[in-house]
Amino acid sequence: MVRRKRTLEVVRPDDEAKPGRRNRVNFFELAYQKIEDLLINCELRPGQFLTMLELQHITGLGRTPVHHAVNRLSADTLIIIRPRHGLQVAPIDLARERMLLGLRRDMERFVVRLAADRASLSHRNQALHIERLLRERRATLTLDEFNSLDRRIDALILDAGGEPFLAHTMRPLHTLYRRIGFIHHRCIPGHADLSGTIDRHLAILNAIANRRVDAAMEASDALIDFMDSMFMEMETGIDPRLLDCSIEPLLGT
Incomplete structure (x- = not known):
């Protein structure tokens, strides 16, 4: 009996360490998401210099x-590390991002085809739920709210497609064009309307x-x-x- 108790006591620290490892991974993802959001809504402005601190x-x-998030975002070509x-x-x-739009076209078509072909009942119900929400909120949805839903749509499509490799490839492209969309709708006069997208x-x-x-x-x-x-405008x-x-x-501006 005594030996069994000691064995259990030895195992507990390892069991407690596992959530700690999961928590660290969550903090890495949280840092990536926070910085990604700041890039999309231009709180971190294109071209801005700053320090890690x-x-x-x-x-x-x-x-x-x-640091972990910055390394990922650097690999995604969203942040430049300047020694x-x-x-x-x-x-x-x-010019570059419009050229990459051709890459996204082919990849997006591939991902959407997989999603439509493989979508489970759960995926289909989620798609219907988001569709209904978009229709109900179509006239009042803010840009920030739309971007939040857009991220959910992208995640749903990738999950329905069932190929994890695609998520690592598509996420940086989604961020690039979500930032373009933010500037287009927020900063160009006469383009605040979200109905087209x-x-x-x-x-x-x-x-x-x-x-x-x-x-x-086709969609x-x-x-x-x-x-x-958007690029043309x-x-x-x-x-x-x-x-x-x-x-x-420029002088005088």
């Missing part, structure tokens, strides 16, 4: 999770919920076409400092 203060998280000079939020290069997301959700593969791919292409039109009518705040202002 400043990023810790902004997020309220410690050095290790922030001896700190960090820089990657400026927006419209909402309608295209509704079409994707409906097609996946009803497992209509061809319709899902995905329509969304990418809509995003491409931004290339001709946007203040370059919104894309890179490190640009020196």
Whole structure:
């Protein structure tokens, strides 16, 4: 009896250590999500320079999770690590990101096709729930609220597709274009209306919920076409400092 008790006592510290490891992983993901949000809504402005310590203060998280998140975001080409000079939020290069939109078109079509083909009953019910919410809130939805739902839609589609590799590939692309969408809707006069992007997301959700593969791919292409039109407007009518705040202002501006 005594030996058994001692054996149990030896095991307990290991059992307690496991949640600790899970907590550390959660803090890494939390740091990534917080910084990702700051990039999307341009609280961390494109082209902005800052230090790791400043990023810790902004997020309220410690050095290790922030450092881990920065390394991931650097690999995602969203943050530039400049040795001896700190960090820089990657400026927006419209030509590059419009070129990458072609890559996203092909990958998004592939992911959406998988999702529509493989969606479980749970996935389909979730798609219908988000579709219904978007329709109900269509006229009043704020940009921040839409971005939150958009992230849920992306996660749902990737989960329904059932291929974990795709999540690591698609997430940086989603962040790039969510940031583009934020600037387009928030900073370009006359483009605050979200109905165009909402309608295209509704079409994707409906097609996946009803497992209509061809319709899902068509809806995905329509969304990418809509995003491409954003680039056309931004290339001709946007203040370059919104894309890179490190640009020196012109005299008198």
